[in-house]
Amino acid sequence: MTLSRGIGKFFPWVALLLVASGGILVSGCVGFATQSGRAASPVRISDHLYEGDAQRRASMQLVVAGLDADLSGDSHRALGQYERAIGVDPNNPYAYLALTRHLAERGDVFRASSFLERAEILFESEERLTPGVRVHIKGLKGQLGGRMAPPRADAAAQRAEAARYAPDIWSDGRLSPDELL
Amino acid sequence: MAPWLGLVSLAAGFGFALWMSSLDRIVVERFEGRQFTVPSRVLSAPTILYPGLDWRSLDLRDTLRRLGYREIRGPGGLEVGDYRWDSNRVEIYSRAFEHPSRPEPARHIRLRLRGSEISEIRELPSGRELGAVLVEPERVGAYYGSDREQRDLLRLEEAPPHLVGAILAVEDRRFSRHHGIDPRRIVGAMLANLRAGGIRQGGSTLTQQLVKNFFLTPERTWTRKLQEAAMALLVEARYEKSAILESYLNEIYLGQRGATEVHGFGEAAHFYFGKRVRDLTPAESALLAAIIQSPNGTSPHRHPEAATKRRNLVLDLMLDQGYLDEAAHAQARREPLRVSEVTTESSNARYFLDLLRRQLPEVYDADLLSADGLEIHSTLDPRLQRAATRALREGLEDVEERLGLSSGDDRGARAPLQGCIVVLRPQTGEILALVGGRDYGSSQFNRCVDARRPVGSVFKPIAFAAALEFRGGRSEITLADFLDDEPLEIDTPSGTWIPQNYDREFRGRVPMREALERSLNVPTVRLGERVGTDRIIDMAKRLGIESPLPRVPSLVLGTAELSPLEVARAYATLANGGIRAWPHTFEDIVDPRGTTLDRRKMRFERTVDPGTSYLVTSLLEGVVERGTAARIRSMGIHGPVAGKTGTSDEEKDLWFVGFTPEMVAVVWAGYDDPRSVGLASSSVALPIWARFVRDALGDRIRGQFIRPPEVVLLEIEPVSGALALPGCPVRRSEYFRVGTEPEHRCPAGSERPADPESRGLWRWFEELL
Numbered sequence: 001m002t003l004s005r006g007i008g009k010f011f012p013w014v015a016l017l018l019v020a021s022g023g024i025l026v027s028g029c030v031g032f033a034t035q036s037g038r039a040a041s042p043v044r045i046s047d048h049l050y051e052g053d054a055q056r057r058a059s060m061q062l063v064v065a066g067l068d069a070d071l072s073g074d075s076h077r078a079l080g081q082y083e084r085a086i087g088v089d090p091n092n093p094y095a096y097l098a099l100t101r102h103l104a105e106r107g108d109v110f111r112a113s114s115f116l117e118r119a120e121i122l123f124e125s126e127e128r129l130t131p132g133v134r135v136h137i138k139g140l141k142g143q144l145g146g147r148m149a150p151p152r153a154d155a156a157a158q159r160a161e162a163a164r165y166a167p168d169i170w171s172d173g174r175l176s177p178d179e180l181l
Numbered sequence: 182m183a184p185w186l187g188l189v190s191l192a193a194g195f196g197f198a199l200w201m202s203s204l205d206r207i208v209v210e211r212f213e214g215r216q217f218t219v220p221s222r223v224l225s226a227p228t229i230l231y232p233g234l235d236w237r238s239l240d241l242r243d244t245l246r247r248l249g250y251r252e253i254r255g256p257g258g259l260e261v262g263d264y265r266w267d268s269n270r271v272e273i274y275s276r277a278f279e280h281p282s283r284p285e286p287a288r289h290i291r292l293r294l295r296g297s298e299i300s301e302i303r304e305l306p307s308g309r310e311l312g313a314v315l316v317e318p319e320r321v322g323a324y325y326g327s328d329r330e331q332r333d334l335l336r337l338e339e340a341p342p343h344l345v346g347a348i349l350a351v352e353d354r355r356f357s358r359h360h361g362i363d364p365r366r367i368v369g370a371m372l373a374n375l376r377a378g379g380i381r382q383g384g385s386t387l388t389q390q391l392v393k394n395f396f397l398t399p400e401r402t403w404t405r406k407l408q409e410a411a412m413a414l415l416v417e418a419r420y421e422k423s424a425i426l427e428s429y430l431n432e433i434y435l436g437q438r439g440a441t442e443v444h445g446f447g448e449a450a451h452f453y454f455g456k457r458v459r460d461l462t463p464a465e466s467a468l469l470a471a472i473i474q475s476p477n478g479t480s481p482h483r484h485p486e487a488a489t490k491r492r493n494l495v496l497d498l499m500l501d502q503g504y505l506d507e508a509a510h511a512q513a514r515r516e517p518l519r520v521s522e523v524t525t526e527s528s529n530a531r532y533f534l535d536l537l538r539r540q541l542p543e544v545y546d547a548d549l550l551s552a553d554g555l556e557i558h559s560t561l562d563p564r565l566q567r568a569a570t571r572a573l574r575e576g577l578e579d580v581e582e583r584l585g586l587s588s589g590d591d592r593g594a595r596a597p598l599q600g601c602i603v604v605l606r607p608q609t610g611e612i613l614a615l616v617g618g619r620d621y622g623s624s625q626f627n628r629c630v631d632a633r634r635p636v637g638s639v640f641k642p643i644a645f646a647a648a649l650e651f652r653g654g655r656s657e658i659t660l661a662d663f664l665d666d667e668p669l670e671i672d673t674p675s676g677t678w679i680p681q682n683y684d685r686e687f688r689g690r691v692p693m694r695e696a697l698e699r700s701l702n703v704p705t706v707r708l709g710e711r712v713g714t715d716r717i718i719d720m721a722k723r724l725g726i727e728s729p730l731p732r733v734p735s736l737v738l739g740t741a742e743l744s745p746l747e748v749a750r751a752y753a754t755l756a757n758g759g760i761r762a763w764p765h766t767f768e769d770i771v772d773p774r775g776t777t778l779d780r781r782k783m784r785f786e787r788t789v790d791p792g793t794s795y796l797v798t799s800l801l802e803g804v805v806e807r808g809t810a811a812r813i814r815s816m817g818i819h820g821p822v823a824g825k826t827g828t829s830d831e832e833k834d835l836w837f838v839g840f841t842p843e844m845v846a847v848v849w850a851g852y853d854d855p856r857s858v859g860l861a862s863s864s865v866a867l868p869i870w871a872r873f874v875r876d877a878l879g880d881r882i883r884g885q886f887i888r889p890p891e892v893v894l895l896e897i898e899p900v901s902g903a904l905a906l907p908g909c910p911v912r913r914s915e916y917f918r919v920g921t922e923p924e925h926r927c928p929a930g931s932e933r934p935a936d937p938e939s940r941g942l943w944r945w946f947e948e949l950l
Binding site for chain 1: 227229232282283312313608609611760768777784787843883884889
């Protein structure tokens with residue numbers, strides 16, 4: 001009787017803990033799946049256009065304009081748009097990611113690496129370093145590392161890992177503007 | 182007689198031929214050499230409008246006015262370069278931004294305003310919502326030659342037919358038929374002048390007017406008139422009518438913008454209507470043609486009625502001579518006179534322009550810059566530049582008032598109190614604003630760039646950075662450590678040095694944070710001794726200091742003499758997480774044909790690890806929260822701000838360096854001939870900085886300083902510096918690089934980690950169970 005009364009007293013909390021544990025377990029499994037398998041959906045700029053404050057949203061529009069310009073082969077205009085995007089929001093990680101992609105395509109390894117480092121730190125600080133972001137960071141590191149002189153030892157492995165996570169995008173070892181848009 | 186006459190005739194003919202030949206040489210040299218000198222212009226960074234932007238702090242209306250946009254009141258369509266401002270919406274027909282790599286089209290847009298915010302931007306007539314719109318850059322200055330002529334070169338095919346028609350109708354209706362001089366026009370003018378009893382009408386053709394402007398002085402003498410006629414004949418004999426007309430379009434004087442002369446129709450279209458020539462309406466073309474005769478006497482700005490009357494006369498002539506049909510003529514006559522406001526070039530960016538000139542590659546010398554008509558796209562943010570200029574001027578005036586000095590003077594023959602502000606974007610190195618002194622007119626010495634002054638305590642964070650840096654798997658100190666604030670004597674080659682605190686007090690053992698927050702000298706010297714001067718100098722160099730640094734113990738107290746720009750560069754590296762960006766003033770240089778000649782590349786290098794940068798930034802945030810810069814908060818500035826005050830010996834140099842996640846600004850104040858100001862930096866340089874930031878960014882700073890993953894926030898017991906675990910009675914939060922967490926625990930023997938970021942959840946479970 002005493003025992004059951006005791007259990008009765010704690011029952012709502014125990015139930016709550018059980019539900020919470022179950023939830024954690026499920027989300028953990030999902031998280032694991034996205035970390036290790038192909039469930040990671042690579043990040044796209046257009047999915048994040050309306051996030052953040054006014055400056056961020058304006059900056060994102062300029063990033064999109066840059067990717068559009070890259071798509072149409074207007075590299076100079078694209079670069080200008082990315083720089084403007086950073087001017088409007090100097091801490092927009094997507095702008096640095098898009099700029100890294102742009103510079104990596106043009107072989108500007110040194111500057112691209114600086115921007116990629118910046119993008120990674122910013123994504124992390126905004127708690128946006130999701131598997132979908134990591135796959136591009138990894139792929140770009142691999143792409144840039146392969147072009148360094150001498151090439152970085154882990155570059156091929158990074159490219160391969162990106163290709164394993166996102167074969168549709170990274171199997172050719174590069175990220176095209178439409179794949180990021 | 183006849184032989185003499187023959188000889189005289191021969192001599193006269195020979196003399197005439199010689200004279201004509203010399204004139205011909207002058208004509209050819211001018212026409213086939215560089216016809217025009219076009220000063221190179223410096224443009225600001227473009228303004229970007231977007232929903233959510235505070236249009237008041239942007240000063241949008243003034244920006245449009247400065248750009249030469251014409252305000253249209255009442256209903257009716259807008260043309261390129263017009264805007265209409267209603268209570269809660271603004272319609273703008275923006276101009277195209279012509280740039281070889283970053284062009285923007287002209288756009289008709291409508292902004293909806295809610296309070297001080299732009300709530301929506303739509304493109305007209307489609308109604309499409311826009312996320313960001315660019316308004317073209319402002320002209321911030323030009324590199325003039327001695328003549329101070331400004332022109333925007335124009336090709337004949339760019340001029341609309343109604344402009345050419347208007348000019349020919351009123352100035353030279355027989356231009357296509359005469360050979361440089363027009364006898365019928367001369368006779369007509371003479372008769373008109375006789376009737377009027379004075380000179381009322383000129384008989385000059387366009388060619389003569391061009392010759393007069395190109396080669397001759399404005400005096401009215403027979404010899405000059407003769408020379409003019411001869412040269413006009415030579416020009417016509419040598420060159421096509423189209424070439425003559427094009428030269429005329431670019432040469433003729435059409436008004437005055439402050440101290441600068443407006444020459445040619447390209448520049449005049451911009452000056453009077455805020456437009457390019459190809460966008461002029463027939464009525465506007467007629468107005469420009471109307472003012473050729475007397476640009477100042479019929480100035481539409483000063484004499485709108487006289488200008489309208491003469492414009493209508495030109496329109497009538499255009500109708501008579503077939504340049505306009507009836508309908509166009511009637512419509513043009515109905516058009517009200519609408520001109521842009523006169524905006525003179527501001528002098529507040531002159532120090533910036535001087536620095537930009539120095540940063541240009543060597544090929545761009547003064548001659549080339551004053552003649553080649555280049556467009557230099559700079560990094561200057563006009564809004565920040567205005568805010569910086571205002572803050573410095575008003576701040577120094579306030580100080581003078583407190584000191585009982587009259588403004589800009591100290592009641593003596595000595596130079597007045599001076600100051601400077603430089604503003605950088607740490608992520609890119611763009612110099613956004615620079616004011617090198619309180620008045621360029623009276624002193625062109627750029628204190629932000631060329632002055633080397635003792636930096637005082639502004640140097641201290643560099644010593645802390647060197648101490649906190651992770652080297653060989655360890656840091657010299659952590660933020661849980663303590664420094665001794667007790668009397669200290671150091672032997673130096675020049676004798677014993679006894680450093681003192683500002684208040685000459687000693688506090689015993691002080692935490693690292695407190696040492697910097699209260700800018701204590703003695704503990705900082707002890708820190709410097711521990712780290713070593715070489716490592717501190719190495720850190721300074723990596724942060725961006727390039728001036729020579731003395732290898733003395735007092736280096737940590739700021740005995741080094743640095744320029745404000747250098748200081749800004751060093752703090753920008755900290756603000757940018759340890760990545761050094763090279764400061765620059767321009768983006769690219771474009772020639773008049775639209776070709777990019779030079780494009781600067783953003784230059785970066787990681788010189789300090791992100792953990793060290795963040796730890797120092799966190800210390801500098803403390804300076805603003807609790808330390809010597811706490812006045813910033815009481816001045817109403819909220820959000821992430823880090824900063825450091827600095828005062829050199831005898832209060833000769835007063836510094837404040839402050840940064841937000843998006844901007845670094847350095848303020849220096851003092852006298853050019855170093856002497857005591859009599860106040861500390863916190864009551865001179867700091868208020869100027871705060872005034873600038875409040876004006877430029879508002880009172881709420883955006884963003885956050887980015888903590889890298891290798892830095893964790895833990896709780897420590899403040900007296901011992903031990904890791905505070907549950908049960909520890911007193912605690913405060915502190916940042917540590919992973920691997921440098923305190924080894925001691927409070928209470929001793931506890932096991933559970935106390936990361937404050939996970940404590941909330943843990944406490945919830947504790948309370949729950």
